[in-house]
Amino acid sequence: MKKILFITGTRADFGKLKPLIRAVENHPDFEYAIFATGMHMLYRYGMTVEEIHKAGFTNIFTFMNQVHGEPMEMVLANTISGLSRYVHESEPDLIVVHGDRVEALAGATVGALRNILVGHIEGGEVSGTIDELIRHSTSKLAHLHFVANQDAEARLIQLGEMRNSIHIIGSPDIDIMLSGQLPDINTVKTYYEIEFERHAILMFHPVTTEIADIPQQVKALINAVLKSSLNYVVIFPNNDSGSKHILDEYKRLEGVNNVKLFPSIRFEYFLSLLKNAQFILGNSSAGIHEAPVFGVPTINIGSRQQNRFSHSSIFNVSCTENEIFEKIETMAQSSQSFPSCKHFGGGKSAQKFISELENDSFWKTSKQKVFQNIV
Numbered sequence: 042m043k044k045i046l047f048i049t050g051t052r053a054d055f056g057k058l059k060p061l062i063r064a065v066e067n068h069p070d071f072e073y074a075i076f077a078t079g080m081h082m083l084y085r086y087g088m089t090v091e092e093i094h095k096a097g098f099t100n101i102f103t104f105m106n107q108v109h110g111e112p113m114e115m116v117l118a119n120t121i122s123g124l125s126r127y128v129h130e131s132e133p134d135l136i137v138v139h140g141d142r143v144e145a146l147a148g149a150t151v152g153a154l155r156n157i158l159v160g161h162i163e164g165g166e167v168s169g170t171i172d173e174l175i176r177h178s179t180s181k182l183a184h185l186h187f188v189a190n191q192d193a194e195a196r197l198i199q200l201g202e203m204r205n206s207i208h209i210i211g212s213p214d215i216d217i218m219l220s221g222q223l224p225d226i227n228t229v230k231t232y233y234e235i236e237f238e239r240h241a242i243l244m245f246h247p248v249t250t251e252i253a254d255i256p257q258q259v260k261a262l263i264n265a266v267l268k269s270s271l272n273y274v275v276i277f278p279n280n281d282s283g284s285k286h287i288l289d290e291y292k293r294l295e296g297v298n299n300v301k302l303f304p305s306i307r308f309e310y311f312l313s314l315l316k317n318a319q320f321i322l323g324n325s326s327a328g329i330h331e332a333p334v335f336g337v338p339t340i341n342i343g344s345r346q347q348n349r350f351s352h353s354s355i356f357n358v359s360c361t362e363n364e365i366f367e368k369i370e371t372m373a374q375s376s377q378s379f380p381s382c383k384h385f386g387g388g389k390s391a392q393k394f395i396s397e398l399e400n401d402s403f404w405k406t407s408k409q410k411v412f413q414n415i416v
Contacts, residue, residue: 043404044072046133048124050079050106050144051279052089053326056308057139057162059096060216064391066098071398076127078104078120079144080280085109087277087305095307102127106144113143113171113249113282120147128155134404135160138183141168141176149182156408159183163212165193165200167348168326171249171281184406187394189385192350201412210393211386218312218334219388226317229310235301237272241372242318244276244325247283248345255283258343258360259290262323265366271373272299273322274314276306320372322365329355333382338375340368354379 045065049055065073075098081090082105090103104123107116124147128136136152138145139162152159161183167173180186180197186207188194194207217223230236245262247255266273275294278287294300306314312331315321320338321328324346328339333352343360356372358364397403 042072043070043135043398044074044131044133045135045137045398046074046076046128046131047137048076048078048144048148049093049139050077050081050120050142052080052087052092052305052308053279054139054142054145055081055089055093056217056311057212057214058137059308060213060391061137061162061394062098064395065398068395068398073098073100074131074133075101076104076124076148077101078106078123079116079142082106083109083280085277085304086280087303089305092305092307102131107280109280110285117143117147120144121150124148124151125155128152128157133157135398137162138179139163141166141172141179143175145179146175146182149179153182153184158185158404158406158408160185160187162187163189163193165189165196165207167196168346170251170345170347172345184408184410185403187390187397198413198415201414203411203413206406208393208397210397211388211390212330213386213390213394214308214312214331215334215383215386216388216390217309218316218331223309223313223316226313229313232310233301233303233306235274235314237274237299237301239319240272240274240314240317241369242276242315242321242327243273243323244278244321244327245287245323245342246278246325246345247281247287248324248343249282251344252283254360255286256290259287261360261362262342262365263290263293264362265369266300266322267293267297268362268366269369269373270299271319271369273301274306274318275300275302276311277302277304322369330385333379333384336379336381338372338377338379340365340372350384352379352382352384354382 106119138148164180
């Protein structure tokens with residue numbers, strides 16, 4: 042029985058890991074465990090570890106790696122310390138991390154230094170902030186890579202990763218998006234007491250490399266939203282440095298009739314809201330990865346998603362009040378429809394993930410990595 046440990050620190054990465062954890066849970070030869078930490082453990086952000094329990098998973102270890110406002114490098118150090126002790130006791134055969142958060146970097150660091158295989162989900166992506174540095178660093182520490190597409194595979198090869206260590210499985214959350222089992226939009230609106238007939242979604246995260254500009258950026262965004270007559274479902278940012286500026290500005294939205302504020306929303310419920318939204322506004326990767334799958338337009342603000350995938354449904358604007366407001370008004374009056382995009386996968390990620398784990402050669406992967414020259 043192979044023991045597989047999944048590291049999750051946010052509502053977003055759990056949504057992507059969930060189909061993989063479920064597939065491992067249902068397999069007779071594998072045993073899962075979940076190390077839940079990060080934003081999951083903060084009441085300010087909805088204490089989303091409860092969603093892991095509600096999903097029916099039971100083998101969950103919780104670790105509080107931070108208090109609100111703690112610097113990211115300290116969060117990284119705390120996570121490495123706590124995870125190292127847990128791994129010492131649990132002795133997993135594989136550590137699975139996702140994306141570009143410090144919890145993923147911590148998981149890859151612990152695995153690499155303890156000679157435990159590390160699998161990285163959705164490496165090889167690009168973005169315009171510190172996230173990209175964390176993602177590529179995580180990939181260099183990981184032994185195995187489960188990527189969304191050939192573009193990501195090519196970038197990992199550029200980073201010197203061995204081609205046979207890279208497996209294209211697609212983005213796992215698309216399994217859920219295309220499952221046909223999302224909750225009905227009326228059920229979602231009733232659950233969250235959203236009375237809007239039509240709505241847009243707002244998600245805006247701090248760009249840590251532009252921290253001095255965040256107050257002005259989010260002020261311009263909220264000014265544009267308040268000038269608009271549309272209805273908005275607004276979800277709190279992640280807890281990166283600078284998030285306090287965003288949360289402070291969001292106080293201006295409290296009590297506004299056409300705005301509903303939420304610290305967090307259950308992943309499947311969020312997907313249903315996204316599927317039925319007029320558009321998504323902000324700088325979340327949901328506007329790049331998920332919205333195009335549903336053909337929902339994105340107003341992408343600023344540099345956070347710089348150099349990432351482009352689609353006809355994605356419209357880039359700068360962090361200025363006038364430019365944001367003009368694009369909102371254009372979207373409000375537009376009847377243009379957009380085709381569904383499958384660039385990040387076709388909904389069979391969990392199946393492909395398990396197929397790789399069932400291969401004996403997978404578990405014989407050398408823990409001594411070798412840099413692969415491409416010249």
